[in-house]
Amino acid sequence: MNTASGAATLVPHRLSWQELPEQVRAAAESALGAPVVRDVSQSGGFSPGLASRLALSDGRRVFAKAISADQNPRAPRLYRREIEVMRSLPASVPAPRLRWSYDDGKWVMLVLDDVDGAMLATPWRPGQFARVMSALERLADGLTPAPVPAMSIVDDLAENFRSWHAIGADPQLASRLDEWARANLTRLAELESGWASAARGDTLLHADLRADNLLLTDDTVIVVDWPYAVTGAPWVDALLFLPSVAATSDLDPEQAWQDFRPAHAAASGQVNSVLAAVAGDFLYQSLLPAPAGLPTLRAHQREKGMAALAWLRRRIS
Incomplete structure (x- = not known):
């Protein structure tokens, strides 16, 4: 690659x-x-x-x-x-x-x-982004039902996706959130609690899509690094992916979401529940000490968590 x-x-x-x-x-x-x-x-x-x-x-x-x-x-x-x-x-x-x-x-x-391809540029270029979103639509179609055995996202992220609850139970962590998140912790935890029923499905998800896990060739988008693969609803991969785009560009995640065909099958409340869980997970992880060998991870998680939270605020305001 x-x-x-x-x-x-x-x-x-x-x-x-x-x-x-x-x-x-x-x-x-x-x-x-x-x-x-x-x-x-x-x-x-x-x-x-x-x-x-x-x-x-x-x-x-x-x-x-x-x-x-x-x-x-x-x-x-x-x-x-x-x-x-x-x-x-x-x-x-x-x-x-x-x-x-x-x-x-x-x-x-x-x-x-060894794939003869190039990584995507960041900040994101609109043309490359459009190619990726089209590729994610095809991927959702082609991986439903999941062609390989994989655990459910509900099982894999059961602990991660209760992070607003975890933050709310720790005043020291809660004090490090921004003012809006602190004021809305109860609401965020309530939203987060519905994520599992919303995200359940039989599509194979990559579950870690971002610019450095995608390669562009002349005619396709190659998806690399699959250690987090799980099954879930066909629209979940794009929802997990878009905060990384919003964190590194001026592209509008809500407009991209509205244009994403698999998203049309998801109710607004389902989307908000999963997006709340995503934002909470990234922000909670960003407040923890850096794991061994990964000194830059926490800053990256904070950027994506803040982008996911900003998108969620627009959707529920």
Whole structure:
């Protein structure tokens, strides 16, 4: 996957190929049938693990990502989830194909197609944004019903999406919210409480769409990094995605939402409930200490949380 242009690197250091343990590198080269002769680390995202385009001695190129709990304790579990999804994604889904995976109990690696594409520019350009929204409509159609087994978003985010309740129970956290959020904590918690029934569905969702998880080719939009894949309502991916657009551009999330075809099947109250849960989750996470190996994550979460909350305020005012 070529991510050399577009979003800036969001981690201070990514592992290089030579920094991986020898046994991991040897296993990969054996499976690929050729040694690695060049490692080009890629920008974008938050993971401190390997995320590199690798050139092989026979001229082939692949994309590899690898991590252990030493870099981030949660990451190996997520990589294992992604392996299961990538093994089963149908060829019709615009995503890189999984060529090989590795898991020795500590280190986890995925080797995927190297996509000849470019990252999206931020601030967002209207033409690129329109292409992505059209691609998300096609993705919702093609992934309903879910073609691969995945847990429900209701189960996966049950704890995350009660964050207004958690903030309301902690006066110290609540004091760090802006004035409007503090004054409306009860209302936000009530809205959030309806998210599960609203978001339930049988569409496979990526659930972590943002500029650095999308690549543009001449004729399509490629969706990368699937460790958070879940099932849910077909409109949820776009709702999770739009706060990141609003946080990095002047594009109007409400207008984009009204133009998004799957959104027409969602009642306004359902949308508000899920959007409240999204805003609460991002803002709650942003108030916590930075996780190991991800020093820039909290600022990113705050930006998206504030954008989601501003959008929600417009909808319920």
